[in-house]
Every structure is written in C-alpha cells, then in structure tokens.
Amino acid sequence: MIRLVKVCKRLGGQNILRELTLHVERGEVFAIMGGSGTGKSVTLKHMVGLLEPDRGEVWIDGANLAVLNRAQLKGLRRRFGYLFQSGALINWLNVGDNVALPLREHTRLGRTDIQQRVAERLRWVRLIGDEHKMPAEISGGMKKRVGLARAIVLNPDIVLYDEPTSGLDPVTARAIRALIREVNDRLEATSVMVTHDILDATDTADRIGFLFDGRIEFVGTPAEVERTDNARVKNFLKGLDDQTSVAEAVPS
Amino acid sequence: MGLLHHTGRVVADYCTGAGYAILLMLRAARHIDGSFRKIPEIAGHLYVYGIRTFPVTAVMGIFFGAILALQTGIELDKFGQVEAIGMVVSAAMCREMGPFITGLVLTATVGSNMAAEIGTMRVSEEIDALEIMAIDPVRFLVMPRLLALVLVCPILTILVDFLGVTGGMFVSVAQLGVAGEVYREQALEVLRYSSTIFDLPKDVYTGLAKSFVFGLTIGTVGLSAGMRAEGGALGVGRAVRRAVINSLLLIIILGYYMTWICYR
Structure with a gap:
C-alpha cells in the first residue's frame, strides 16, 4: 500500500x-x-x-x-487523513466547521447530511456537543480528537498520525x-x-x-520487538543512548 | 568575499520572494471565477479591511488635507495667490496623497495583519493541513483576502480624497481667510481642466488606478510574506516586518512611476 x-x-x-x-x-x-x-x-x-x-x-x-x-x-x-501533532485546526472555524470543511470542499452533500456526518465523527471521538466551541477554547487532547474527526470524515483509505499522544495525560492518551x-x-x-x-x-x-x-x-x-536482540532497539526502549550498552547501564 | 557573498544571498532572497509573490498573485487571479462561492467570506474581509480601518484613514485624510492647506496657503499668501489653495489641495489629494495615505494605512493595518495571520497558519501547520485535505490554500485563503483588499483600496481612496479636500477647506476658511465658496469652486475647477473617462476627471481616475495597484501590491506582498514564513513566532515577526517594509517601498516606487507614465 x-x-x-x-x-x-x-x-x-x-x-x-x-x-x-x-x-x-x-x-x-x-x-x-x-x-x-x-x-x-x-x-x-x-x-x-x-x-x-x-x-x-x-x-x-x-x-x-x-x-x-x-x-x-x-x-x-x-x-488520506492526516492527524497533525498540534491538531492544526483552522483557528477561525469552530469545531463543527473544522470537521465539516473537507465535506464542504469535496462533496455535494447537503447541509443536513454534512451535519449528520460531522455529528457521527464527533461521536466516534467522544466530542458530541462541542461543535460550537472554537479551537482556542478547547484543550490539547480535544484538539487532537477534533483533528482526528476531521482526518477521518471523508472515510480515507490511509490515515497518518503524527505523534498522536504527545503532551497528553495518560487517560486521554x-x-x-x-x-x-x-x-x-x-x-x-x-x-x-x-x-x-x-x-x-x-x-x-x-x-x-x-x-x-x-x-x-x-x-x-x-511481540518480536519484545524479544529482539537488536541492541539499538533495546537501548532505545530502555531510554539509553546508542553508546551505552544495556549491560553497562542496568544494575545487576 | 564575505560582503559579496552576503549581498548575493540578499539579492537572491529578494528575487525568490518577488518571483513567489508574482506567481501567488497569478494563481489567485486564476481562482477569481470561484469568488461567487466565497461572497460571505469576502464580505467579512471587506468589513474588516474597509470599515475597521476607516476611522484611522479618515483622521489621516482630514489632517493631511489640513496640513497641506496650511503649509501651501502660507506660501501662496506671500504671492497673493491664497485663493488658489482649493486647486492645490484638490489636485494633490486626488493625484497623489489620497492613494498614498490609503496605501500607508492599509500597509500598516491590513498588510501586516495578513502576513501575521497567514504566517501563523503556516508555522502552526494549518496550511499544510489544507494541502493534505486537497484544499488549495491560494483559493481558500489568498484569493478572498486579495480580492477584498483590491476592492477596498479605491473606495477608501475616494473617501480620503473627499475628506482631505474637506480638511483643507476648514483650515483655508478658518485660518487663511479664504471664502468657502471660492475654495469649493477652485477645488472642482482643477478637476474640470483634466480629460475624463466615464465622466471621471483624469486626476481622480489616475488616483484610483494607483490605489488599485497599491491594494494589489499590499495584499500580494503581505500574503506571500505570510505564506513563506518559517521558524515559529520569530518567523512570523520577520514575515510581518518584511511585508511592511516591502509594501512601503513598492508603494512609493510604483507611485512615482505611475505618476511619470500618466503626467509626463
């Protein structure tokens, strides 16, 4: 693909x-x-x-x-759908209009159909009821979820995610x-x-x-990552730099 | 060698920027047929660029006309020609000062605003997001703003011309002792001397042509500076500075050449 x-x-x-x-x-x-x-x-x-x-x-x-x-x-x-690290929401459009933007630009759907599709995608990302909020009024996690709703509103074949959970609390992540x-x-x-x-x-x-x-x-x-003998992968997962071996860094 | 290298880089950067700006303007022009779909958005920009900037433009116009009348009137009075002051103010405002003042105000308010707004969208990946959504940023962002500014600039210029001549009249009547009727007649007379197109005196239509070019210049320079912004908040600041400096320089240079072409 x-x-x-x-x-x-x-x-x-x-x-x-x-x-x-x-x-x-x-x-x-x-x-x-x-x-x-x-x-x-x-x-x-x-x-x-x-x-x-x-x-x-x-x-x-x-x-x-x-x-x-x-x-x-x-x-x-x-x-394609693309979720940016920051969400990259258009700052003068509210949440609903941001999600509706690709539909308005690329489909001939009527107002009601667009509203239904937007509501459905916002329900998927658990943001129903927040359609009228502006990007400046919502948290980082919500921005990412709005960005995700916008990325998938046209039913893309391929979805790309750039650091989807960076800067989020563990529950939202x-x-x-x-x-x-x-x-x-x-x-x-x-x-x-x-x-x-x-x-x-x-x-x-x-x-x-x-x-x-x-x-x-x-x-x-x-599973293969967990079992790998690749030193660089193991170092990276343990938070060590390339020059430090696992044996040296982990106390016995 | 270092100086030569630096100069070369600056010149190359200017040429790249100029080329980018011209291409951006042409690409925006290609989307002009889609402007009907964008009427609500264009109307919003017209309101911001026109109504919001009108108070400052009006104050500038009135006081510039007043200063022009006072300075020129004092000198004319020495030759017993103070009654010709209406002619001088009217010709100067319509030919030169009206478009220039409007261009100055729109550069400071709208051009800088465009560079900051579009620059912020560029560095926060909003423009990348539009491109990935297969939405052309030139059609979506650039064309409506540019068209609105090109429409606003001549309208504001006409108002500034009128307010400048009016400001000049207040000073002429109150401080130079010229009769209001004489001032008004002189102000209109100078416009009647010139040739006309569609009943517009040459002094007015050349001024409007200038303001059209100034609007196009300010918009293109501001928007292209924003589109080329990079490097976060600092980059946006640089884009705004570049937009204001380049617009001011282009306005004064293009103004000179247009005057030369129209009046030589």
Whole structure:
C-alpha cells in the first residue's frame, strides 16, 4: 500500500533520511518509532507529498508520487487523513466547521447530511456537543480528537498520525490509542503512526519500525520487538543512548 | 568575499520572494471565477479591511488635507495667490496623497495583519493541513483576502480624497481667510481642466488606478510574506516586518512611476 524506496532527504544542512526503505501493508497499523529529531515526521510528510525526496521513490497504492501532476496528487490526497501533532485546526472555524470543511470542499452533500456526518465523527471521538466551541477554547487532547474527526470524515483509505499522544495525560492518551485502532478497523483503512511512546506502538500497531540515523533499522510485531536482540532497539526502549550498552547501564 | 557573498544571498532572497509573490498573485487571479462561492467570506474581509480601518484613514485624510492647506496657503499668501489653495489641495489629494495615505494605512493595518495571520497558519501547520485535505490554500485563503483588499483600496481612496479636500477647506476658511465658496469652486475647477473617462476627471481616475495597484501590491506582498514564513513566532515577526517594509517601498516606487507614465 505504502512503499518508500531508498528515500534520502537533506534539510537545514543535515541528512535527515538516508536511503530509508519502508513497506506498509494494506489494512495494517504501522508505527514508526525513534527519538526526537530523527526524521519521523519528515517520513510521514513524504508519504503525503508535502515533502519531495532528494533521491528515492515514494509509492502509494501503485502510484509513484514523483510522476503525479498537481491534479493527480490532489486526487490522491483525498484518500488520506492526516492527524497533525498540534491538531492544526483552522483557528477561525469552530469545531463543527473544522470537521465539516473537507465535506464542504469535496462533496455535494447537503447541509443536513454534512451535519449528520460531522455529528457521527464527533461521536466516534467522544466530542458530541462541542461543535460550537472554537479551537482556542478547547484543550490539547480535544484538539487532537477534533483533528482526528476531521482526518477521518471523508472515510480515507490511509490515515497518518503524527505523534498522536504527545503532551497528553495518560487517560486521554489511552483513549486516543483506542480510537486509532477503532477507526482503522471501522474504516478498513491503512494507518501509519509516528511516535516516541512505546505504549502507542505496542497497544495500537500491528508492526513497528525503528528509525535510527535516517533509516529503518528494525521492523517487527510488538511481540518480536519484545524479544529482539537488536541492541539499538533495546537501548532505545530502555531510554539509553546508542553508546551505552544495556549491560553497562542496568544494575545487576 | 564575505560582503559579496552576503549581498548575493540578499539579492537572491529578494528575487525568490518577488518571483513567489508574482506567481501567488497569478494563481489567485486564476481562482477569481470561484469568488461567487466565497461572497460571505469576502464580505467579512471587506468589513474588516474597509470599515475597521476607516476611522484611522479618515483622521489621516482630514489632517493631511489640513496640513497641506496650511503649509501651501502660507506660501501662496506671500504671492497673493491664497485663493488658489482649493486647486492645490484638490489636485494633490486626488493625484497623489489620497492613494498614498490609503496605501500607508492599509500597509500598516491590513498588510501586516495578513502576513501575521497567514504566517501563523503556516508555522502552526494549518496550511499544510489544507494541502493534505486537497484544499488549495491560494483559493481558500489568498484569493478572498486579495480580492477584498483590491476592492477596498479605491473606495477608501475616494473617501480620503473627499475628506482631505474637506480638511483643507476648514483650515483655508478658518485660518487663511479664504471664502468657502471660492475654495469649493477652485477645488472642482482643477478637476474640470483634466480629460475624463466615464465622466471621471483624469486626476481622480489616475488616483484610483494607483490605489488599485497599491491594494494589489499590499495584499500580494503581505500574503506571500505570510505564506513563506518559517521558524515559529520569530518567523512570523520577520514575515510581518518584511511585508511592511516591502509594501512601503513598492508603494512609493510604483507611485512615482505611475505618476511619470500618466503626467509626463
């Protein structure tokens, strides 16, 4: 469904992605884990064509993004939902209008149908009754849930999540994780999530990829991650840097 | 070498910015046929850009006309020509000062506001969100704002022209001893001398043409500065500063060339 082949990207004088190769299967939830500033969000932005690779290819459902024209890319993007780290809500539109925006722009649905669809999606994210609140009046967790409702309002084939639980309290984070799984199953979508929280990955993902030094170093199911002998993965999960071995850092 | 390198970078940055702004304006123009769907939004912008900025524009217009009348009237009085003051104020306001004052006020209020608003949307990923939702930010954000400003600028200019001439009349009557009727007749007479298009005197329509160009310039510069903002709050601040400086420079330079073309 999503294939990145030897993608290289240089930003701000630094090599962020170095021949990153990744394959996400249709219908799965794939988590990309890695430390801050390792290029997780950059990887996600390549998938939706917000960034173009310096070298390498990005394939979505058999289409190479590099050869698509503006109209084709626009058409492809309608199949995506994207949850930004901050929610990225349009600040002068209320919650209901934010969720309704893709419907108003891309469908011929009438006012009543739009209201029904918006109410349904807000019910999915447990925000029913908050339609008239402005983004400035709601908490960070609520913004993410509104962002999620907006991302899935057009029934996308692919949903991308950028740090869906960062900065949230444990209860809200758990609710968001449950929502991601639920949304993926209800819409029969393919989901990719970038996170540095192992709970996000193990609770939600079918497979987890670990991003180190601009490339995916290990991919496995949560069970395989738990059993892995990969030192870098083990160090990362224990909160150690690459130079410190597990044996040195963990007291016997 | 360092200075040369720095100068080269500044020039390259300016050229990139200018190219981006021109392309943005052309892309916005391509979406003008969709403006009917955006009438409520455009009306909202018209209200903010027109009604909200009118008080400050009006005060500037009245006092500028008054200053112009006072300064010029004192000098004209030395030659016994003070009764021609209406002519001077009317011609200066309609040709030059009306569009310039309006441009100045709209740069400070609307141009900076556009750069800050769109810049904040850029750095908070709202514009990325629009692009991912396959919503063209130029059609959704740029076109309605630019169109509203282009419509507002000539309307405000006409009001400033009128208020400036009126401000000049108060000073002429109260402080220079010119009869109100004489001032009014002189103010209209100078406009009658010039050629007309659709009954509009040349001094008025060239002023309106200038204000149209100024509106387009302020909007394009402000919006493109916002669209190119990067680097958080600092980047938004830089975008606002860039928008104000570039708009002011372009207004004065374009104003000169338009005057040269129309009156040489």
